[in-house]
Amino acid sequence: MEIKEEVIKGGMEAIRPLIEEGLKKGRTAEDILAEMIEGMHEVGELFERKEYYVPETLLSAHTMMLGLEMLRPLLSVEKAAERGRVIVGAVESDIHDIGLNLVAMFLEAAGFEIYNLGRDVPTKVFLEKAEELDPDVVGVSAMMSTTALKVREVIEGFEKAGLRDGRFFVVGGAAFSEELADEIGADAYAQDAKKAVEVFQELMKRRK
Amino acid sequence: MNSYKRFQRAMEGDTPDRTPVAPMVNVPHASRVLGVKPWEYVTDNALYVKGQIAAQRKYGYDWIFNHQPIQGITAEERKAVRVEQDFVVLPTEMGSVLKIPLDGGPAVIDPALKDYSMLDDLEMPDMDRPGRMEPLEELLRQVGDEVYICSKVPAPFHYAAEWMRGLNQFLLDMLVNPQYVHRLLDFMADVAIEIGKKQIDVGTHGIMMEDPSAAAQVISPDHYREFAYPYERKVARALKAYGGDVIIHICGDTTPILPDLARTGAKCLSVDESVDLRKAKETVGDRVALFGNVPVETIYRGTEEEIKAGVRKCIDSAGGSGYILSSSCGLHRGTPFKNLHTLVDYAIKYKKE
Known part of the structure; x- marks a missing residue:
């Protein structure tokens, strides 16, 4: 031990x-x-x-x-893919990535196949990566009151591109609450890295 | 009683004619009031002053938050501003690089201190360089007789993290390289003191030191006492001795560290919505004034009645002597003008029962 x-x-x-x-x-x-x-x-x-x-x-x-x-x-790589493929990133102009990195590391530890796009990610990069990787879950974070609404733009971008269906959106970061997450059209909200693992696991059960 | 006197009396712990109202109007909101891009607003001293005054006039609140941590921008710096596809890059004199999205607030993308061997080469920014105090001078000249002008100094902990190391690395440094972290913090405290003294010389009414990286959700009370408090205290004491009135703002549930904050030498403490104002008043109300804390989320998307209820709750809990009503933090981008009008108008009218 x-x-x-x-x-x-x-x-x-x-x-x-x-x-x-x-x-x-x-x-x-x-x-x-x-x-x-x-x-x-x-x-x-x-x-x-x-x-x-x-x-x-x-x-x-x-x-x-x-x-x-x-x-x-x-x-073995297959095991991770079975548990779920995830992309995470902080929205454009949000440079806070501590929570995001913790979430990514916790998810990786929990066996997810994880792609961390980092901070300050424009919507079009989220879309390109989603097209390339076909993730089960997209995790988006915003830490600042000034960037929270950008998450809505990301989700809308997925809708417009026809990439929203069959995918879950989880949001997190200090700018969010359960209500705000709901309002902008996310499937779930996770308040910290440990919760994120539980939320992601729960969503993956729904997928099956 | 004008806004300046009202705010000033509350800072002294006295009871003004009504509760002073001072929402934290930040770059995204003030630039919207003026109808310009945030980056234009941040990189143009005249526009900045115009926007701050326009927002104060529009809503009728009692202060102006002169919130640029490095203060005014020089003509050379303005020339160095590089417009990229959808953001603007601004190198700063401390060596870090700022990125300002076309529709958001500035953020550091490239911290200055790559490793601690660079510590000895750090130089104090020139306090007398042209342009630095221009916004403050102009604000004072145009509205300084009536409105309380509060200028920002960079809090050592937050700016050591944001500007110099990046928060992620800085928090790790605290655990693995504490001796270097202390040296950096000490330097940053000196920077804040020099900026604050200059502001006091020019005639600022108050000084705001925001330390969000030392938030109660981020570091433990013990780490706060070891790494943030001594330097907040160093700055607040030095500026107090120089004749300045300091407000300190920290995010999160700061209830456990309020007694420490009250000993920093700050005249007023700003708290976010996780702090129970009534309890704060009981604990430290005899030593410091309080500032806060209508939740920014309520101001952003609450109904008229919810915003009013938020105001009532604050004034009923802490109103009377030594209290200034504010938002719990910087306003959400996109906060409707109408909501902020509701907040200010109602707070001006409402009397504690």
């Missing part, structure tokens, strides 16, 4: 040697990933209980990503 502990503590230096050691001893990449996911789950709970804030959560997520980079070549 050392790997899990390092994820929780954010032991960016310790994680890689531990994984190497685990692999040498014959553990499978899937097994090690499962342990890291457990760690991230606990981090999510610590965040929910306000024992962890953004810096601590970021450090844990970065630690897990370091581990995941080592494991990725050893993991």
Whole structure:
């Protein structure tokens, strides 16, 4: 359980040697990933209980990503696609990507196939990527009161391009509430990274 | 009693003739009032002044928030503004690069401090450069006798994060490189103090220090006390000693850190809607004035009655002495003019029971 502990503590230096050691001893990449996911789950709970804030959560997520980079070549791609394919991004002119990155890392840890388009993403880039990747879920974030309504433009862009059907839109970020999400035509709202994983998993059940 | 006196008395903790009203009218809203693009508004001192005054005149609120953190722009900087396809790029004197969407507020896209070895090379911006104090001078000259002019200084924590490192990296730095973070914060506090002193010299009535990256949803109270508070305090104390009246705004539920904030030397604390104004008044109302907190979402999409109820709730909780009514944060882009009229008109009329 050392790997899990390092994820929780954010032991960016310790994680890689531990994984190497685990692999040498014959553990499978899937097994090690499962342990890291457990760690991230606990981090999510610590965040929910306000024992962890953004810096601590970021450090844990970065630690897990370091581990995941080592494991990725050893993991099967199909599994991730089965769980669901997701693109996420922050709307144009919103440069806040911390929450977004946390969501992406939490989703990746939960086994989703994830494409993080980053911050400041114009609607046309969301559309191009959707056409290319055919995602099950599109996650859009807006942190500022000044950019929240841009999310509506993204959803409308998908409608106009005929790309809205068969896809779920999840919105998040400080600018949102359940009501505002509903008003702009999103399928769901997730208030933080841990909730996002639950919401995405719930939506994927609806798909099946 | 004019707006200036009304606001000023509330800052002192006294009871003015009515509740002063001071919504946080930001770049997207004020530029809409003027009917110009946000970037034109931000990069043209004369337009900026015109827009701020036009918005104050239109609604009749009691202050003008001179909200440019770096203050006025020089002729050279204006020439360096590059118009891209649908946004504008503006390099700043601190070394970071701003991007201003054609229809939104400015944001840093390229932070200045790539690594901490650059710390020793950081230079204090020139406070006397031409253009810097132009907007403040003009606002004071045109309406300074009647309206309370409050100028922004860059809060050390927020601007160390936004301008210098990027928030993501900065929050990680706090955990892995705290000694460098403290050095950077100390430098940023010096920058804020120099800007604030210059504003006081020119004659600003008040000083606003917004520290949203230190929001209660982002960092723990312990981290706030270690990384944000000491530098807010350094700035607020220095400016107080220099004769300035400081307001500090932090987003999120700041209830646990209100007693700390009240010790910074700030004269007034601005809180968002997660804070119960009545409780805040009980905890720190004897030491500082309070400022806030009609939810921006209500102002954006509430009915007339909901906006009025929001105003009543604030004034009933904190009205009387030492209170200024405001929005909980910067207004939503697209907030209808009519809604802000409702807020201001009603807040002017409403008397606490």
